[in-house]
Amino acid sequence: MTTERVSEILSWYGSDNPGTLTNLARLLTHGALAGTGRLVILPVDQGFEHGPGRSFAMNAPAYDPRYHFELAIEAGCNAYAAPLGFLEAGAREFAGRVPLILKLSNHDVLLEERDPAQALTGSVGDAVRLGCVGIGFTIYPGSEHRLTMYGQLAPSPRRRRRTVSPWSCGRTRAARGSPRKARRRSTSRRTLATSPPSSAPTSSR
């Protein structure tokens, strides 16, 4: 339901096109917290990033990608966010039941890295094809590869009317001092700031 609070939040994103705002409104008006301006989102990229065993062995039904759609729907989450394959495995079966966010970038923890980079594992076109309201993209402030990531994040999704959620996983110098500690940081710092960034080029419309 569109409340005064939802309208207020949408007004902050005035430079965005109506398609993007409509998708942002879907996030804010879905689930148990619809209309409150608060969000609880289920994010599941750990199968990719930490590995399936480490992520799902303690609750074996979670190996099935469809489990997470059901969990997000039954819990009344505002959205469900996951990488490409995990979303593709349920996007048709659960179409329209919960707003989806496609996580476009992924990293794994097979090596102990001080300066994580990541792979682009999906595209904005995939997000459109799967009916996602937006995309998620990790940035690692503090990694030596951070500037590349900032640059990748800026320009494209709003052209296709999708919201942008930078997932900011900060890396401090203290953490970078020891690869072991750095790795721990990389697996524990996750962020979701749902925001079509105002600095993105206006040519996106």
Next chain:
Amino acid sequence: MKLPSAHVEQAAAKKVYEKEGVPLGTLAERVRHVVQAAFDGRRIVIFSGGAADTDETVFEQVRAIRDGGGFGSIIGRNSFQRRKPDALRFLKTVMDIYAGAKK
């Protein structure tokens, strides 16, 4: 983003925070600062939980996010690493806290 600790990494930033008396003592205050830092509250900022933890630890964090003006949570491992009935109960409490239905 990850909920911030009270540690300020950059010496130059720390100096400003101390000089200006930016309140960072409680988690709710730090959340408020993060929200202010994101376009003075005019951007949605959502916080993450991290590794699976006890119910009460997470609920305490959620109260701090709510009271500090944060917009919500992403809750991954703390939901899908529990049995589904437990996860649903857990998420309902989190949502009730955000909705103000529960303290």
